[in-house]
Amino acid sequence: MSSQKLRLLNLVVTVKNVQSQQFKGKLQFVCPNGFKNINGEELQIILAPHEIKYIPVKIVIDENADAGKSIIVTKLYNLSGILISQKSTEHIIDVDSSILINPLATTIYRSSPQDPLSVQVRVSNTGNVQQDITLVCKFPDPSDSNVFFEQNAVIPPKKDSVFTFTYLPSKNLARLSTFSVSISGFRNPEKEIFGSASVGVQNISSVQKYQNLEFFNFSDETKNQITTSYRKVGNDIDIYQITGSGGINLSSGYVFLRGNVAFLNNQQTPLVTNTNLILRQGKNEYSIGSVNKLLDMTLVGRGVEYSHTFQKNQKIEVGFVDQNFNLAEKNSWLKNGYGFFTKGTLQSNNNSKNISAAYIYRYDPFEKVNHSILGTEANYDFNESWKLNAKLNGGISNYETQNSTKPSFSAESNYVGKLKNINLNGNYFFSTDYYPGNRRGSIYLQQSFSTQLKKHSLHTNIIVSNFSPKFYFFDREQLSQNTRLEIGNRFPKLRDFNLSILYQYQNESSNSYNNFFGNWNSPEVQKINAHRIVEQFSWISALRRQSLVIGIETGLVNYPMSTDRQFQMRLSGNYSFRKFNINSIYQSGSYYLSEYAFTALIGEKNYKKITYSFFYNDSFAKDKINLSTGLSYIDDIVYGKSPSAFLNAKYIGKNFNAFLNSSWYNYSSGALHTNLVTFEIGVTVNLRKTVLNPEKKAVIKAFAFYDDNGNNIYDDGEKPATEYILNINTIALKTNTLGEASYRSVPFGKYVLKQFIQQGWYYDESEFVVDNYVYSLQIPLHQNGSFNGKVSFDYNMKKAVEFEHRGSSITCSIMKDDQVVQKIYTNDEGEFTAFLPTGDYTVVLNESSLPTNTFCEIKSHKITITACKISTIPNFIISVKEKKINTKKFGN
Secondary structure (H helix, E strand, O other), X not given: OOOEOOOEEEEEEEEEOOOOOOEEEEEEEEOOOOEEEOOOOEEEEEEOOOOEXXXXXXXXXXXXXXXXXXXEEEEEEEOOOOEEEEEEEEEEEOOOOOEEEEEOOOEEEEOOOOXXXXXXEEEEEOOOOOEEEEEEEEOOOOOOOOOEEEEEEEEOOOOEEEEEEEEOOOHHHHXXXXXXXXXXXXXXXXXXXXXXXXXXXXXXXXXXXXXXXHHOOOOHHHOOEEEEEEEEEOOOEEEEEEEEEEEEEOOEOEEEEEEEEEEEOOOOOOEEOOOXXXXXXXXXXXXXXXXXXXXXXXXXXXXXXXXXXXXXXXXXXXXXXXXXXXXXXOOOOOOOOEEEEEEEEEOOOOOOEEEEEEEEEEEEOOXXXXXXXXXXXXEEEOOOOOEEEEEEEEEXXXXXXXXXXXXXXXXXXXXXXXXXXXXXXXXXXXEOOOOOOOOOOEEEEEEEEEEEEOOEEEEEEEEEEEEOOOOOOOOOOOOEEEEEEEEEEEOOOEOOEEEEEEEEEEEEEEOOOHHHHOOOOOOOOEEXXXXXEEEEEEXXXXXXXXXXXXXXXXXXXXXXXXXXXXXEEEEXXXXXEOOEEEEEEEEEOOOOHHHHHHHHHOOOOOOEEEEEEEEEEEEEOOOOEEEEEEEEEEEEOOOEEEEEEEEEEEEEOOOEEEEEEEEEEEEEEOOEEEEEEEEEEEEEEEOOXXXXXXXXXXXXXXXXXXXXXXXXOOOOOOOEOOOOEEEEOOEEEEOOOOOEEEEEEEEOEEEEEEOOOEOOEEOOOEEEEEOOOEEEEEEEEEEOEEEEEEEEEEOOOOOEOOOOOOOOOOEEEEEEOOEEEEEEEOOOOOEEEEEEOOEEEEEEEOHHHOOOOEEOOOOEEEEEEOOOOEXXXXXXXXXXOEOOOOOOOOOO
């Protein structure tokens, strides 16, 4: 028989009398566990001579039947009990590995921070095979990000188990008004996840503070910490430094301070950088202190900024900057130059489609020039494959000394795209010689192509650049040009091995190194032209945690002072094993003009370079201690013979971090020798995190009282409700002895007072809008009522099919205005009780929760709940399906 999930199996048994006389006997059915023949285990038969009978057999398969192949045997006996014949058939039941995980309580209320937290979940194996599982429970403790607990169990089919995870929250976790504990279930040994559950925890008190958990762990402005350190550089420099950040919420917005102050032993004025004070109020942001604006013309220094975001995500920014990076400098106000900027952006929250325009002004006292740049930038994603960024800027410079005005401009574009199976990437930039932006007198063209051909990865990359800026105060012409072409292929991976080969062409020309060749004023351009073959071999073994990368570069090169092509080579190797890393490079021949220029300066014929390095990284004590150390050695014309070493260590604790950084560097080239030791030690104290909110914030002052006369007004003689739990959105508050509770730092907006029945009293669920800095909420409590109900069974014991006679775990839904307001479950006696506010309800029996082979004809009852009274609804009558036996006989 084919695999199926039928609960009723229909078979036909064919019996034929091959004799010439009447046959009397019986059929006996042998069924496996979970199979039951509703016709009975034995069946008497009488066959006339040569008669054939077709006997239908109905077999019920219950939920306890084993998964897989089951054999059903039919035996034929005569009246003497002698076995005449025996036949068998097989039925296959699909494997059902369904398993459910549900918390016993979706919300836990904690009133004492000293009590441990217990989370319970029920895992139900609803399938037909045994399940080997692992449960992992994660507590989101800010003091320790690795609070995981595991439990393992084996659950038989159709059984369930309850698991309890207990944890004593830290002070940081206990301070949170609400948080969520997550539990995930995995099947062993594959660790396949089968489900997850979440339990909300609410720490209740009479005073709660608003928390926006969505941004709790992601915003930099939640970091309240102070770091102090001491650094010694060589024998002469001592540096004491303090850095930190922190913010506080205001009734309207918040204030955030970021600071970095250093004191040097040979400098009277402290060095204050990266320090500013930020005030955010709704869509407005004000900042004073250090400004670092990375626009097309960078403005860095001390100044002020302001930004405003409009309702449709239109944003405007303005600022003024005095270009002195030290905020504490006293005698150089505006002497190093100054500038201001303004920028407007449409769809500022959309990275894929936006456009902006900016104006930047800067005065440069060294060139005595006023620079202005007006430009625009656009980002547009056509689809997932094609994305474009474009910039266009126009500049004008007024030179005071030359009494001239110089116009200029720049244009830039970069894109990514795909044509069929070819990936494209391009970046293009051009600026005129006197352009005052960050890249003056530059041309940069870069284009790459890549594709996958069968298992080969082919790629091409072309770069052409030209740098020729011009200045009035610096009359020597500068010129640097670079052209680079790479065409390569990564071959298909062979087990753990990779091989790639590429051709590389390089052309570099510049007049910046003419002084190395003895003629500084010469406008002659020196050139290097090279053709190389680059091969890279790599081996990676994830199992052994090892890797090896070997690179071989060989080529022919033309140098400035030689007409013949010369051979050059570079060998590199990197080996990594677990926490160790070794790297080495050997180079013969100059790869860049700078290397060739230094070689020519000292009269050497060939540039050579050798480097060795060794690194070790490890962590100890459950990743609380991190250690990093290394040794390096460089030997070439530029760096001389230079050994160096470093040792860094860091301790990460709950409330503070400590670090130690040290390094040693030695330089030796000819008669020049330098030995430098640097040492730094510091401590970071982690203060209590604050979730800063830029909106207007209020205090909700709630007052709950027992409304004895039902007029919703607090009258003389009525008592405050002490230790009563109130729910506002997801926050639970418990009233004090005066019936009061406070919810602080609540942003203006709409909130819901959610109904929570307790102690025989309830309040009406309602919405309210907070639009004042102090909002008074009066909560009258009304007495609730209750009702009782029961389920009972009515069936014929002789005719009823097999069923589970249980009254527990049958579900009823309580409806009001066609909405489910509560679900209740019967106990072992089939009884249930519910407490409800006054009003009309409908109690609906969920038939899916009834035992197998049972049903209920009248599934709902209406009831009216009256305060302080216990009502009773009629019993739900549970009926049982009856047996139906159909016997058909067929003759010749």
